[in-house]
Amino acid sequence: MTMNDASAPIKTEGLTKHYKDVKALVDLDLEVQRGEVFGFLGPNGAGKTTTIRSLLHFIFPTAGKATVLGLDVATYAVEVRSRIAYMPSEYSLYPKLTGAENITYLANLRGGVDQGYVGELAERLEVDLTRKVGDLSTGNKQKVGLIQAFMNKAELVILDEPSTGLDPLMQQELQALIREVRADGRTVFLSSHSLAEVERVADRVGILRQGHLVVVERVDALKRKAIRRIDLEFEGPVEAAAFETIDGVRSAESRGNSVVVSFEGSVNALLRTALEHDVVNVNSREADLEEVFLAYYHGNGHDVA
Amino acid sequence: MLRNRLLGNVFSKTIRDWLLWTVIAVIAMWLISAMYIGVMASSGDAYVTMMNDFPEALANIYGQNNGTPEGLAMSGIYFLIGPLVLLTYAIGLGSSAAVGEEEAGSLPILLASPLRRRSILLAKATVAVIGVAIITLLTWVGVVALAGLLGLDLSDQNVTGASIQLLGMVLLFGALALGLSAWRGSSALGIGVAAGLAVLSYFVTTLLPVIEELADLAKLTPWYLMSGADALSSGVDIALLGIAVILAGVFFALGLYTLDRRDLKG
Numbered sequence: 258m259t260m261n262d263a264s265a266p267i268k269t270e271g272l273t274k275h276y277k278d279v280k281a282l283v284d285l286d287l288e289v290q291r292g293e294v295f296g297f298l299g300p301n302g303a304g305k306t307t308t309i310r311s312l313l314h315f316i317f318p319t320a321g322k323a324t325v326l327g328l329d330v331a332t333y334a335v336e337v338r339s340r341i342a343y344m345p346s347e348y349s350l351y352p353k354l355t356g357a358e359n360i361t362y363l364a365n366l367r368g369g370v371d372q373g374y375v376g377e378l379a380e381r382l383e384v385d386l387t388r389k390v391g392d393l394s395t396g397n398k399q400k401v402g403l404i405q406a407f408m409n410k411a412e413l414v415i416l417d418e419p420s421t422g423l424d425p426l427m428q429q430e431l432q433a434l435i436r437e438v439r440a441d442g443r444t445v446f447l448s449s450h451s452l453a454e455v456e457r458v459a460d461r462v463g464i465l466r467q468g469h470l471v472v473v474e475r476v477d478a479l480k481r482k483a484i485r486r487i488d489l490e491f492e493g494p495v496e497a498a499a500f501e502t503i504d505g506v507r508s509a510e511s512r513g514n515s516v517v518v519s520f521e522g523s524v525n526a527l528l529r530t531a532l533e534h535d536v537v538n539v540n541s542r543e544a545d546l547e548e549v550f551l552a553y554y555h556g557n558g559h560d561v562a
Numbered sequence: 563m564l565r566n567r568l569l570g571n572v573f574s575k576t577i578r579d580w581l582l583w584t585v586i587a588v589i590a591m592w593l594i595s596a597m598y599i600g601v602m603a604s605s606g607d608a609y610v611t612m613m614n615d616f617p618e619a620l621a622n623i624y625g626q627n628n629g630t631p632e633g634l635a636m637s638g639i640y641f642l643i644g645p646l647v648l649l650t651y652a653i654g655l656g657s658s659a660a661v662g663e664e665e666a667g668s669l670p671i672l673l674a675s676p677l678r679r680r681s682i683l684l685a686k687a688t689v690a691v692i693g694v695a696i697i698t699l700l701t702w703v704g705v706v707a708l709a710g711l712l713g714l715d716l717s718d719q720n721v722t723g724a725s726i727q728l729l730g731m732v733l734l735f736g737a738l739a740l741g742l743s744a745w746r747g748s749s750a751l752g753i754g755v756a757a758g759l760a761v762l763s764y765f766v767t768t769l770l771p772v773i774e775e776l777a778d779l780a781k782l783t784p785w786y787l788m789s790g791a792d793a794l795s796s797g798v799d800i801a802l803l804g805i806a807v808i809l810a811g812v813f814f815a816l817g818l819y820t821l822d823r824r825d826l827k828g
Contacts, residue, residue: 310826313673313674315670315673315825315826316825316826317823317824317825334678335676335677335678336676338673338674338675338676338677339676341674342674343670343671343674344674345670345671345674347667347670347828348667348668348670348671348828349666349667349668349671350668350671351668354569358566358569361566361569362569362575363671363672363674363675365569365570365571366571366572366672366675366676366677367674367675367676402671405671405674406674
């Protein structure tokens with residue numbers, strides 16, 4: 258076995274997966290660094306889960322290769338899985354077993370699980386492990402899934418849409434757990450379709466669209482480049498043209514007493530122009546994934562992988 | 563607690579999962595045995611007279627027997643109804659061993675552990691084989707005990723031979739279900755084909771001998787292991803049993819091979 262602890266937790270070279278005529282993943286070159294939280298972003302069907310299933314050797318790539326913790330997954334799938342933790346996006350636990358029995362079974366299969374830490378996780382995530390999993394709500398099943406992913410303190414934790422079904426408080430707890438993994442020097446590969454979820458914890462983000470890796474960027478840089486939208490409401494009608502010439506503004510549109518502006522970069526110049534009029538209200542929202550994609554497709558075409 | 567101890571590995575967890583089905587199958591076999599042995603012990607001669615008046619095709623449905631109440635009881639258990647119970651168990655569990663976790667959606671979590679696909683299949687298939695063997699053994703125990711209790715003389719009936727032949731046939735269909743399910747990741751395919759072939763082979767074995775020119779074709783079916791070979795009177799046919807076991811081994815090996823080389827679903 259060739260094992261190099263200094264090697265990247267995840268590295269793919271030309272990883273490609275086709276399902277008949279569907280190109281689920283195309284020529285993916287990706288390297289995740291040790292001790293980072295890497296956000297893997299993309300809309301549903303972009304190829305995120307296909308990538309993860311290839312990393313775990315659940316599916317066979319059409320071309321290319323993947324190494325996890327320095328091991329070729331095609332050759333050392335079991336050794337790889339002995340050193341990682343995984344939470345799938347869609348899965349079932351054993352509904353006739355209680356949460357505790359589910360965890361006991363999985364802990365026995367993996368070995369090296371501290372039952373005290375399991376109890377601590379259950380307390381933090383506020384889940385009753387004495388109930389049968391089949392009787393639990395979606396959110397509570399998800400919490401049991403999270404416990405199994407964090408319980409063995411693996412070197413690499415792969416989470417595929419882990420916040421599905423969690424309320425905002427539990428999402429914060431999940432983020433805290435992810436940060437603790439990073440603080441331990443371990444690595445998290447966090448797949449999500451929500452930029453808002455990923456940006457709170459990730460160091461770097463890779464964006465996948467239609468099977469192609471669009472960009473790998475640090476989160477702060479990504480947000481700077483993203484197109485955002487701001488709704489400016491004035492005392493009376495204001496011409497959109499007043500905003501169109503501002504640096505970074507992509508479009509401006511008048512709607513009654515409001516002007517809706519799409520922009521990238523700093524908001525300072527935009528606000529200065531707005532304040533030349535009587536501003537009644539300002540609404541701004543986070544860039545969503547589509548807007549981030551637009552930034553890379555339209556403004557920075559050279560960044561598209 | 564024993565139930566928690568059974569969560570130690572895939573093998574013991576499978577025992578825990580399938581224990582209830584095994585108990586149900588044993589009870590069903592005992593009830594079937596009690597029914598046949600009870601009826602034949604009390605009014606077997608009337609049944610023999612009635613069977614003698616049956617057309618050949620209808621009489622064949624009960625399988626080969628020596629025309630005695632004891633023979634009718636044993637052919638009913640080991641040829642007609644008993645195989646139905648055992649085949650349902652073996653085909654169902656064979657398919658479940660191959661794709662049960664995959665279709666239930668629990669495989670991604672299970673395989674997040676350091677387990678090989680083939681070791682999961684091997685553990686589950688071993689439990690299924692042990693289950694079939696235990697049901698067959700306990701059926702034998704039940705048949706012998708009930709016959710003694712109800713006064714049916716089995717000295718002319720090779721119950722052990724019939725049990726072993728039945729075990730061979732059941733393992734063959736169970737392995738077929740396992741192999742096909744593992745190959746395509748579909749329990750519907752494995753169960754459908756194995757159960758369909760079992761029903762077909764039953765009718766071919768029982769009905770074709772009525773047509774003299776086609777009688778030999780009946781010997782090509784797995785069910786022939788039970789009826790044509792007449793295990794109740796002649797005992798185990800080693801050659802036929804060997805073929806069944808080898809074929810079962812081939813189906814199982816193909817299941818292992820293909821499962822290791824295909825994309826998992828879900």
